[in-house]
Amino acid sequence: MKNIELPLLDQINFPADLRKLDQSELPQLCAELRSFIIDTVSQNGGHFGASLGVVELTAALHYVMNTPYDQLVWDVGHQAYGHKILTGRKAHFHTNRKYKGLSGFPRRNESDYDTFGTGHSSTSISAALGMALAAKRKGQHDKQHIAVIGDGAMTAGLAFEALNHAGISDTNLIVILNDNCMSIDQNVGALKEYLTHLTLSKTYNKIRRKLGRTLDKIPVVGELSKDILNHAKAGLKSAMAEHANFFEALNMRYFGPVDGHDVLKLADILEDLKAIPGPKLLHVVTTKGKGFLPAEEEKTLWHFPGLFDKVTGEIHKKVSAEPQPPKYQDVFGHTIIELAELNEKIVGITPAMLSGSSLKFMMEKMPDRTFDVGICEQHAVTLSAGFAAQGLKAFCNIYSSFMQRGYDQMIHDVVLQRLPVIFCLDRGGLVGEDGATHHGIYDIAYSRCLPDLIISSPMNEGELRNLMYTAQLEEMDRPFIIRYPRGQGVMSDWRRPFEEIEIGTGRVIREGSDIAILSFGHPGNFASEACDELEKEGISAGLFDMRFVKPLDEKLLHHIFQNYNQLITVEDGCRIGGLGTAVVEFMAEHKYHAEVHILGVPDRIVEHGKVEELYKECEYDKEGIVAAARACLGEKVLTIKLLRHESF
Numbered sequence: 104m105k106n107i108e109l110p111l112l113d114q115i116n117f118p119a120d121l122r123k124l125d126q127s128e129l130p131q132l133c134a135e136l137r138s139f140i141i142d143t144v145s146q147n148g149g150h151f152g153a154s155l156g157v158v159e160l161t162a163a164l165h166y167v168m169n170t171p172y173d174q175l176v177w178d179v180g181h182q183a184y185g186h187k188i189l190t191g192r193k194a195h196f197h198t199n200r201k202y203k204g205l206s207g208f209p210r211r212n213e214s215d216y217d218t219f220g221t222g223h224s225s226t227s228i229s230a231a232l233g234m235a236l237a238a239k240r241k242g243q244h245d246k247q248h249i250a251v252i253g254d255g256a257m258t259a260g261l262a263f264e265a266l267n268h269a270g271i272s273d274t275n276l277i278v279i280l281n282d283n284c285m286s287i288d289q290n291v292g293a294l295k296e297y298l299t300h301l302t303l304s305k306t307y308n309k310i311r312r313k314l315g316r317t318l319d320k321i322p323v324v325g326e327l328s329k330d331i332l333n334h335a336k337a338g339l340k341s342a343m344a345e346h347a348n349f350f351e352a353l354n355m356r357y358f359g360p361v362d363g364h365d366v367l368k369l370a371d372i373l374e375d376l377k378a379i380p381g382p383k384l385l386h387v388v389t390t391k392g393k394g395f396l397p398a399e400e401e402k403t404l405w406h407f408p409g410l411f412d413k414v415t416g417e418i419h420k421k422v423s424a425e426p427q428p429p430k431y432q433d434v435f436g437h438t439i440i441e442l443a444e445l446n447e448k449i450v451g452i453t454p455a456m457l458s459g460s461s462l463k464f465m466m467e468k469m470p471d472r473t474f475d476v477g478i479c480e481q482h483a484v485t486l487s488a489g490f491a492a493q494g495l496k497a498f499c500n501i502y503s504s505f506m507q508r509g510y511d512q513m514i515h516d517v518v519l520q521r522l523p524v525i526f527c528l529d530r531g532g533l534v535g536e537d538g539a540t541h542h543g544i545y546d547i548a549y550s551r552c553l554p555d556l557i558i559s560s561p562m563n564e565g566e567l568r569n570l571m572y573t574a575q576l577e578e579m580d581r582p583f584i585i586r587y588p589r590g591q592g593v594m595s596d597w598r599r600p601f602e603e604i605e606i607g608t609g610r611v612i613r614e615g616s617d618i619a620i621l622s623f624g625h626p627g628n629f630a631s632e633a634c635d636e637l638e639k640e641g642i643s644a645g646l647f648d649m650r651f652v653k654p655l656d657e658k659l660l661h662h663i664f665q666n667y668n669q670l671i672t673v674e675d676g677c678r679i680g681g682l683g684t685a686v687v688e689f690m691a692e693h694k695y696h697a698e699v700h701i702l703g704v705p706d707r708i709v710e711h712g713k714v715e716e717l718y719k720e721c722e723y724d725k726e727g728i729v730a731a732a733r734a735c736l737g738e739k740v741l742t743i744k745l746l747r748h749e750s751f
């Protein structure tokens with residue numbers, strides 16, 4: 104990254120170095136920090152617009168606050184690149200999100216400055232409040248606790264729960280509301296409208312004060328003009344009451360809105376806030392993507408752009424001569440429209456992942472049947488339950504890892520009432536560079552224990568379409584999960600006529616004689632390649648795409664246990680509680696005796712990296728499956744090799 108001049112940033116490794124600067128040098132430092140982020144992300148990838156939007160805020164916070172003693176908590180953490188660079192990680196920043204490199208989010212084990220691990224949104228106020236209450240108990244009355252939360256993250260129930268508590272807490276808590284009117288897509292909801300109003304009402308307030316003074320000065324001639332004047336004043340008063348500050352009403356002192364790109368002013372304000380006791384909220388208005396024009400103009404695209412040319416702003420696209428299989432999410436996005444055209448009962452719901460889930464296609468075409476509810480997974484689930492209670496077919500699309508937020512709603516509002524909500528759990532499995540917070544690896548385990556739930560996963564795009572088709576049929580009277588991974592599938596000719604799938608049936612992909620491989624979802628493709636490889640070695644492996652982990656295809660399982668005594672199960676989820684466990688439970692119940700080798704995510708935290716690197720680490724890529732088969736067959740592999748006179 105040495106092709107850019109960074110005279111100030113070069114001197115800074117930690118906030119202590121930053122604090123040696125004269126305040127007047129902060130704008131220059133911010134310009135350099137911004138260049139550094141642009142330069143690195145353009146070559147290495149990562150989240151982009153959000154970090155550019157908080158460059159000034161980041162510099163001002165570390166300049167004014169005594170970090171890491173003062174506790175700075177970032178919400179989501181996708182905007183914390185500037186923070187990482189200023190807190191000892193500048194030299195390693197090029198490893199951001201890479202295998203064994205820096206995490207793309209704050210991590211407590213990465214730095215003392217990362218006070219709270221994040222990735223999922225809306226945790227910052229609760230966490231900072233907990234820290235502030237702890238400081239109070241420890242007698243650290245000078246310690247500051249700052250939660251930086253975006254307007255998108257502020258839409259979640261958790262953030263409101265925290266504000267509700269903070270208002271009566273009497274703590275040194277500063278909530279900084281970074282308002283850029285954006286989530287990943289446009290932010291949505293009444294709070295967003297309110298924040299916009301607050302920003303605009305700055306002008307309104309000025310006018311109000313001026314007008315009030317003018318009205319007072321008007322000489323009152325006769326009863327009529329007196330009446331008119333009184334009316335005007337009363338009107339203003341009620342307009343004011345209508346716009347009384349929401350945060351103040353919750354006992355948080357409200358400051359702002361202020362320009363979040365004026366670093367000098369921000370530093371002054373933060374200095375002042377330190378001296379004001381009690382919980383307070385600073386409303387900062389910023390531009391997502393600030394300082395990089397294409398990102399300012401197309402904010403959703405530049406939330407996470409991929410690699411790009413920092414001079415032209417051109418985003419590098421992979422070009423391939425061959426037609427490429429689509430992403431599973433795009434197949435979902437197009438298929439739901441096809442189905443919705445056939446079935447007017449269908450509605451689509453997403454908690455703030457309109458683009459990521461590709462439900463945006465439906466939003467464009469059928470806005471009255473598509474609901475982006477903000478970062479509110481719990482609400483998304485119960486809202487879907489409400490739709491289902493009225494006979495509608497609600498496709499509730501939630502990333503697997505974010506669905507963790509809505510687990511009680513899944514049980515209490517959907518499963519216990521047997522409401523036929525269709526959960527499309529996107530990003531099921533290891534997701535890659537977002538890492539531990541975002542891997543969708545627990546859903547099979549946490550949903551398999553729930554009664555009457557149908558849990559399915561397609562091995563390819565055609566299967567995804569058919570599962571979606573089946574799930575919305577009128578006779579489908581119970582909740583239905585369809586989980587699929589992030590990214591590309593395997594079929595370029597995926598737009599085929601719909602076919603109903605019989606619930607609880609798997610597919611025989613190939614029969615074998617030495618070992619049976621049972622897969623769930625997309626990893627069936629790794630298993631298929633592994634079978635080809637094993638065949639070359641003379642090992643005959645059967646492959647069974649189970650398609651459902653609940654209900655299980657018992658007929659198929661009886662067939663497998665009666666014909667094979669070596670089994671491998673493969674799934675893109677945690678080994679505990681998933682397909683493998685289900686198969687072992689079946690074996691025990693039916694008193695079969697076989698060796699079952701479970702492949703999936705081991706019982707430890709798996710970090711970030713390319714998915715291929717992570718599959719390899721977890722040993723369920725093609726090579727991992729082949730190795731497992733060889734290990735299971737042990738002596739038999741030896742015999743085969745001897746028969747072929749191969750060395751080993």
Ligand SMILES: Cc1ncc(C[n+]2csc(CCOP(=O)(O)OP(=O)(O)O)c2C)c(N)n1
Nearest residue numbers: 153222223224253254255256285286287455
């Ligand atoms: C619980 C949860 N749901 C969804 C997401 C996905 N997500 C990451 S960033 C983001 C938008 C956040 O908007 P905001 O807080 O305003 O930050 P900005 O990107 O605008 O700076 C969303 C929806 C998430 N990280 N966590």
Ligand SMILES: CC(=O)[C@@H](O)[C@H](O)COP(=O)(O)O
Nearest residue numbers: 179181222407459530537589
């Ligand atoms: C920070 C965050 O939670 C999202 O931006 C997430 O990284 C999106 O993931 P996808 O790229 O899989 O949509």
Ligand SMILES: [Mg+2]
Nearest residue numbers: 253254255285
């Ligand atoms: Mg925002």
